[in-house]
Structure formats: C-alpha cells, structure tokens
Amino acid sequence: MGKQSEILQNLIDSFAKLPGIGKKSARRISYYLINSDTKVSNKLAEAVTEAKKKLGLCRICHNLTENEICEICSDGMRDSSSILIVENFSDLYMFEKLNVHKGLYHVVGGLISPLDGIVPSSLNLSSLFLRVHEKKVRELIIGLNHSVEGDTTALYISEKLKDSGINITRLATGIPIGGEIEFTDEITLKQAFMERRNF
Numbered sequence: 001m002g003k004q005s006e007i008l009q010n011l012i013d014s015f016a017k018l019p020g021i022g023k024k025s026a027r028r029i030s031y032y033l034i035n036s037d038t039k040v041s042n043k044l045a046e047a048v049t050e051a052k053k054k055l056g057l058c059r060i061c062h063n064l065t066e067n068e069i070c071e072i073c074s075d076g077m078r079d080s081s082s083i084l085i086v087e088n089f090s091d092l093y094m095f096e097k098l099n100v101h102k103g104l105y106h107v108v109g110g111l112i113s114p115l116d117g118i119v120p121s122s123l124n125l126s127s128l129f130l131r132v133h134e135k136k137v138r139e140l141i142i143g144l145n146h147s148v149e150g151d152t153t154a155l156y157i158s159e160k161l162k163d164s165g166i167n168i169t170r171l172a173t174g175i176p177i178g179g180e181i182e183f184t185d186e187i188t189l190k191q192a193f194m195e196r197r198n199f
C-alpha cells in the first residue's frame, strides 16, 4: 500500500476529532465527500462557516442564538422565576423537546472537574449567581448529570446559594448513575424532572 495523501489524512483527522466520530466513520465520511458532487462538500463547508459566523451565545443564559438574547429568554410567556441549569446546548434541547419546563435556562458550559482543569471559574457560574440575585428567581432546578462531576457542580451551586432562600431542586435519580442526560430516554428524563427533589 502506497503512502496516503496528506490532504486526505488531514480531512480524516479533522472528522475524527469530532465527538462521537471514530477513525472508521471519519474515513467513511471523507471518502463520501470526495466521491460526491462538489455541491455537497461546498454546502457542508458553507453551513459550518455560516454557523460559526452567525451563531453566538445568549447574553443571559448562554444558549446558542443568532441574536443577542435567545428566543427562550425573550419569550415573555415563560416563567422567569424558574431556571433550569443544564450542562450544554444538547441537554437544553433535550429538555425543550420534553416540553415540561416552562421557565428559563442557564447553560453552565461544562462540569467541575479539577483533574481536567475545569474549575468553577471555567464555567458560566458567576452570571448564574448574578441572575439569581438580580431577578425574582424562586426555583433553581439542577438538571446536571448524576456523575461525580455533576454532583460536585450541583453541590458547589447549592452551597453558593444556600442563604439566598431559593428553592433548589435536582432531577430525581431516574437517570442511571453516571448516565448522561443526552442519552437518557424521554420517558425517564421526564419522570426525573417531574419527581425532582429538594437539594
């Protein structure tokens, strides 16, 4: 077998760096793009460029948005006294799909994990505490994974707000221990939300 093109290797390596895509899939996607019409690859490249250029983070909740403030935060029909804390956009999307939470969100952008260098200041937490103090928030629902990192982050948040008088709840442990919200089925997640408990 001859030496593989560096350009091709670069393409495969780029796909392999994406979450959930292994070396094998990266190779398949790369071959597919090379073999398909130029329109297909152009469209993909344009979509990535446009998304990177036009999508930003909501100034309030750090959700993805094309505007300064996301659709959820600017929806006057939502209950601003209740904030659901999520790790990332995909978890926010999961909860929105369930249609159980009528309040707002706060995307913290990760979980505390000192070994990986993720400390509280690496996350969107100061903006959360500001929000909680400035607005009339009554309930804070911690919608983080039930993992060591999720527990550490939940504990940190609740400790910081223990004198605030806010009702802090956490999803019931219907979600398997160490399981990720993203991969939990809708019924289980809905149940975990409905049966949330005081933290």
Ligand SMILES: [Zn+2]
Pocket (backbone or CB within 6 Å): 058, 059, 060, 061, 062, 063, 069, 070, 071, 072, 073, 074
């Ligand atoms: Zn927002």
